[in-house]
Structure formats: structure tokens, C-alpha cells
Amino acid sequence: MEKRIFSGIQPSGRLHLGNYLGAMKNWIPLQDKYRCIFGIVDYHAMTVTYTPKEMEKRILDAAVNYIACGLDPEKTILMIQSLVPEHTELAWIFNTLVSVPRLSRIPTYKEKIQQHPENVNMGLLDYPVLMAADILIYKSFAVPVGEDQLPHLEIAREIARKFNTSYGKTFPEPQSITEEKGMRVFGLDGVNRMSKTLDNCIYLDDTKEDVEKKLATAVTDTARKRRTDPGNPDVCNIFNYHKLFSSKNELSEVTEGCRTAKIGCLDCKRILADNMNRELDPIRKRQKELWKKTDEVKKILIDGSEKASEIAKETMREVRTKVGIGLRKKS
Secondary structure, rough: OOOOEEEEEEOOOOEEEHHHHHHHHHHHHHHOOEEEEEEEOOHHOOOOOOOOOHHHHHHHHHHHHHHHHHOOOOOOOOEEEEOOOHHHHHHHHHHHOHHHHHHOOOHHHHHHHHHHHOOOOHHHHHHHHHHHHHHHOOOOOOOEEOOHHHHHHHHHHHHHHHHHHHOOOOOOOOEEEOOOOOOEOOOOOOOOEEOOOOOOOOOOOHHHHHHHHHHHHOOOOOOOOOOOOOHHHHHHHHHHHHHHHOOOHHHHHHHHHOOOOOHHHHHHHHHHHHHHHHHHHHHHHHHHHHHHOOOHHHEEEEHHHHHHHHHHHHHHHHHHHHHHHOOOOOO
């Protein structure tokens, strides 16, 4: 069987550097190694308050960014979760294999109920089960994930193991594909991960000027009070961005300049802004082109969802037989 991987992003609004560095940029080289299925997981996005009329725009925004960042519909399957109903059917079956106490101990669930105390819904608790179904419906052998998603992936492995023990070998226990570079990207505050809610993001469609303005006010080494004070790049969030966008020579120059106070924080940020914009420029250009061809983008998603559905239906036929449900005519 071909080696498949699955991953997805919620259509929860404009995508930012955290999404790009922590996910999409790492997905691009995988297209030439595996059968990749990358989803826009809209059911997951329903766990927080949203406006229904905005959802289609958000789905298109995610798709535009997928393609603009380098995901190739000729190489990989780009799909929408809600167009493949087998995801939620399998999630229901998986719900019978995992306990409520186990799900309530997951760190991301605890974070979510703190962030949204007014909307602690069942979807937040059940999120990892649907995520397990997203992965296992395609019998994915591995998943590209960030550190914060590793507890969810462990749930997927546990569910696969429990299903295989209870009903016979069916699912692989998916492993993680992680990249040391870019898997944990802090926001401009230097404390929290990039988040639309916390307004500490650089968005993929921010203009060159937007990027420069946001970096100008971003947190650096808080112990460096004056331009003439030496700094410590090891504790500076801006230097962490340099590691992702700047060359080795520039890293050496910035490190030496910071420690000796030869360059100030604004100088350091200008160098970073130039390098960051150099990488984002072709993405922004491609975004503008794709927004003029939304019918083509929609067709890519619909066609991809149909391809994904073929795989998912085959898995569910096997699952229904093994768990003893779904009467069928004799052939």
C-alpha cells in the first residue's frame, strides 16, 4: 500500500507565519516522498464561535494559501473535511474506544477551556477523536505535526491500537514527522505562540509595510534598555525569527553585532524584515493571482475531496464489517 500522510489546518481566519513555518513550509518537500492528503478541517473550526457566512471565505483563504505556499494539486490531495462524511462516521466509532477522563487530561483541552470559558462545548473535548479519524480514515502511517499536537497524535495511536485489539488489525499507529526548524513559533510578544486571538501575528497576506511596522514594535531582549547596551540573542525572539529567515552569514553578523552593541534592535529588525519580505513576496503575488480565480480553487478542493472520499469509503467498508454494523446485500 502507498505510504500516506494526512495533516490539516482549521479555516479560522487569515493564516499567519505560525501556520506557514509550523506546518505548510514543512509539508512542501513531503509531496515528493509520500501520498499526501492535506485538509481544510472545517468541522474542527466549529468548536469556537464563528459567523457562518464567513466560513466559505475562510475555506477559500486556506486553500489559496495552501497553493500559494507551494502545495501542488497535481502532486497532493487538497480537500475539505466536511465533504468527506466518513471522517465524522469514523469519529463516532472511535468515541466508543476512548474515555472522557483520558480526553479531559489533554493539555490543549485545558488551554481551550481557559481561553473560551463561555463556550466549553463537547466538540472541544472530542477534538482529538475527530483528529484521530482524520488521520486514520486514510490509514496514514505518519503525520507532520507541531509539538502542541503530539498529545493528539498519541490519542490517535491509542485509538488505533484499541481498535486493532478489539476488532482485528486495521489501522497503522501513525508516527510523527517533525522538523526541528519552525515547529514552535512564538508571536511578536515573544511569550505566546502566534495567535489571531492574541493579535501577535504576522499574516501571510500582510504587506511589506505591515511586516516592517509589526517587527518594529516586536519584543526583543527585554534586558537591553539602551542602544549602547550589549544584547543577548539567545533570549531574543527576533533572533529566533532570524534563524528561520536569514543566512548563516547574517546570523553571525547579527549575533556579533548584538553582543557588542554594534547594531541596535531596530537595525536587527530591518535586516529581518528584508529577509522575511523576500520570502513572503512570491507567496503574496501568488495569493493575488489565485483570488482572481476562485472558481478554479473551488474545483481543486471539490476534486480533491472526491479523491479523498474514495479512500475513506474503502476504509469505512472495512471498518463497518469488522465492528459488525451496516447490513449489505449478498453478492
